[in-house]
Amino acid sequence: MTTTKEFEFPLMDGTLDGMTHLVSDRAIEGDTVLLNMGPQHPSTHGVLRLLLELDGETVITCIPDVGYLHTGIEKNMEAKTYIKAEVMSDRLDYLNNMGNNLVYCLAIEKLTGLDVPERAQVIRVILVELQRISSHLVWLGTHALDLAAMSVFLYCFRERELILDIFEMISGQRMMTTFIRPGGLWRDVPVEFEAAVRQFIEALPERIQQYEKMLTKNPLFIRRTKGLGVMTPEDALRWGVTGPMLRASGIAHDLRKAQPYAGYEQYDFDIPTHTDGDTYARYLVRMEEMRQSLRIVRQALDKLPYGPVRSNNRKYVPPPRSELSTSMEAVIHHFKLWTDGFTPPKGSVYMAVESPRGELGVYLESDGGPKPYRIHWRTPSFTNLQTLPMLAKGNLVADLVALIGTADIVLGDVDR
Amino acid sequence: MDETLQSLVEQLKERFDASTYSYADEISLVIGPERMIEACRLLRDEHSFEMLVMESAVDYWPELKPRFHVILRLRSLKHNLILGIRVPLEGNFPTMPTLETVYPNANWFERELWDMFGIRSLGHSDLRRIVMPHDWEGHPLRKDFPLGYEEPQFTFNFDEIDLRKPYAKESQ
């Protein structure tokens, strides 16, 4: 039986001594195998290292080792002004860029009391829901790819290209757009935006039908996912799990309904839940969420009003460039904002939104200066990943791959 | 939101000898570390604040008394409330009792507190570094830890930085 001497890679502090409290007694005797499912692995959706204690193929203990993507974003944001720091927020949960921008801007708006015009609110909702659909498409593609359904991966990325084309049309960038700014949006969307989004939402429902036809009643898929990784509602609450993982266990908690932001109370949509709490239930919940997102986008498009897209508060929002040639105050505001940056009042806020993975929150504390004094990102994948050892006990290694997929973790979120 | 939360906060203020801090329709209780566990247990059991949403810290260096404030957010799904708790800690290597017995997901949050700030959680089952390499020295999110900024190469200093940069070789 292998012992830790085989790994030249340091485990925790190089010996088994550092982890005797984590593995079962059989590992110390040498009865079970310690396997390193390393940072580079096709199924771990990023750089996640799992130390598995295996008895044959059955997992006895699973110890996640995170930090291989730690970027020091929180400390780096403290060294930049608020607007420059927003660029980094895109890159946290890199499948939910608009959502990260949104929560950051909502936190600043809560801290400073900034108003957001109506048109900007509606467009924000449209973009965030499109981003949610694109994130769920990537989830579906990679989850099915891990379970050996490769064609679903290709179909999902084909749909995702349509969404990325829309993002490129409005901002010039496919993924890291930084389009949502404090006080509204960066600039107004072009004329073709509405037609493009409408075309997309007409095309998507039958595509979702296609995926459902391939997977939902597929006996192989059901065999691999039903009954796997059951999470009871009490466990989910104790471990602080949010998002589709919580809703698949039966608790209908969605921040868009519980503590609405950005005008979500005006839209009519359902929160899909399921009672089983297993991998198949989470799959059903996320597929239904895509449909509900389409519903929201359709309602938002129908009520898209005319008007400005950025707030008029010149202490925080730069003036439009057309004003710079005529108004002296505009030039002064522009100068102050670009050299010093805006200075919110002293205080601290916590703002949370519903990202495709769960509750994404920003704790922002300001000391009256132009840079955030402390910004902490409460990311859903960090909390959801903590439940993996509990879910993986007693399952096979192949099931572990399915569990990582169903937890829908993004390592940028976990390590920040 | 306000009435139930307001009355709850008044109740807790008297019982735990705490003060409050509020900003922009949010309210936080400022409790000392000795009474924090008791307060959280009470909130979880009697007032159904089932979920620990966030546990993080702020460093107020060079002020040493208190240097750190540990920030918690507790959410009650039943009543749809969110309550903040602030725990001031003094000194350069403070300790605080662990919340793991009350909320199991505080495990990784407190590991991150140790890793990033050096705040020890007494009674924690598995206190080791989580995002930094296990042999890293220092606690990065403290204010006296440098950012690690590397000078960017512009055209005027391109060659001198080029000489200093540790490029990798084909085989080592």
Add this chain to the structure above:
Amino acid sequence: MGLEQKLGNLGIVTTKLEDVVNWSRTNAMWPMLFGLACCAIEMMAAQASNYDMSRFGMELMRASPRQSDLMIVAGRVSRKMAPVLRRLYDQMPEPKWVIAMGDCASCGGVFNNYAIVQGVDEVVPVDVYVAGCPPRPEALIHGILTLHEKVRGEKLRDNA
């Protein structure tokens, strides 16, 4: 069809050995899955059907370093990950090439701090740098074609 026209009935073609070797290396270069962060998503999109990379010979992405020739470092490399990266590079058999995809792999990108290696060329020697944050799939394909041109110009004694 084209090859038979050139060969006629002879079945013999004369060329330099270098050309044949380089041609075969470029047309079936298998990348190793090394997607770390956001650039990995664009790499996956480049592999998917819209910007198919299989047309250039990269039909599969091998997860094992022992079976791949190209390492596309896609994403930010943190200090904890750097020894892993070097180890995987050492495990790849010769001839091997490295593409640094994205700004974070080329020079540290947006992140200039304690946790990110400022440019992956501090860890492994890089052949092609692809800029962008994240680079479009077409930019990645352009980077791969640049690498193909570089490989076509290689001499046999470079890898001896």
